[in-house]
Amino acid sequence: MTKLFLIPKPNPHATLRLFCFPYAGGAPNIFMPWLNKLPNNVELVLIQLPGRGARLMEAPHNKMSSIIDELMLHSSFITQKPNVFFGHSLGSRVAYELALTLQKNNLALPQKLIASGSRAPHLENHKTPIYHLPESEFITKLRELNGTPKEVLDNAELMELFLPLLRADFEIADCYQTEKHPLPVPIDVFFGHEDIDVTPPMINAWQALSALPITQHAFNGDHFFINSHSEQVIKAVSKLLNSL
Structure with a gap:
């Protein structure tokens, strides 16, 4: 498989x-309690x-x-x-x-x-995109969103590992809009x-x-x-x- x-x-x-x-930045383990x-x-x-x-x-x-x-x-x-x-x-x-x-x-x-x-998903995203922000501003926005674990946000090595994923996910979240079908x-x-x-x-x-x-x-x-x-x-x- x-x-x-x-x-x-x-x-x-x-x-x-x-x-x-x-969700953006989320891994499959969020569903493990199910x-x-x-x-x-x-x-x-x-x-x-x-x-x-x-x-x-x-x-x-x-x-x-x-x-x-x-x-x-x-x-x-x-x-x-x-x-x-x-x-x-x-x-x-x-x-x-x-x-x-x-x-x-x-x-x-x-x-x-x-x-x-x-x-x-056919609605336009009116929120200001965050995926391209400088690292410190991007991390601040992630803290405000409250979806990334604090232990990850506070760990510089983990953030270095996860930043590409988070930016990529938020690029999709910020930019994607579909047809109304x-x-x-x-x-x-x-x-x-x-x-x-x-x-x-x-x-x-x-x-x-x-x-x-x-x-x-x-x-x-x-x-x-x-x-x-x-x-x-x-x-x-x-x-x-x-x-x-």
Whole structure:
């Protein structure tokens, strides 16, 4: 199996796969707490892009198109079983773009797309880009965003290792915008009550990307509620998986 997919607990009898796409700068291990808390018929598949985890020494992607190109090399595995896509923040937009590309290639689509903590990807990013800032300013912005562990930000050697990945991820997050194309896939949108970066109009805009009514789910916490309130998130995801 390619390093792109990390399957921490293989389940050959699974009838459904849950593909999880991490946020900018995030690694697959953010989903490890989910491992034994999902329905028994679900196999958890974590997306491990270059520059993190077992692929730490590989050059990271800095364009959405190159991420999708790599994923589509394995489209036969992705579409092998019924599946659901879950992404958080940038991961939501990767998941949507992958679903859109599968449709363009007449391949099986996910049964559901769970878009967590993200503006709809056809919206323009009105935030000032940070990926090209000088190192000290870039690190200051990362601290403000509160998604990179403090022990990493405070360790000069680790930051030297992770800066190329973080800059590449934020280049995609800052610059990527897709076409508005409604998919025949139900979309569930997760958001944090205290998330100042993802506003109600940005959440509502996901409706333009589904031919079916979207469903919104509010959680306690800020942009990284997926970490701070992971039990709530896991319960909600499990409920949606059981409904399929």
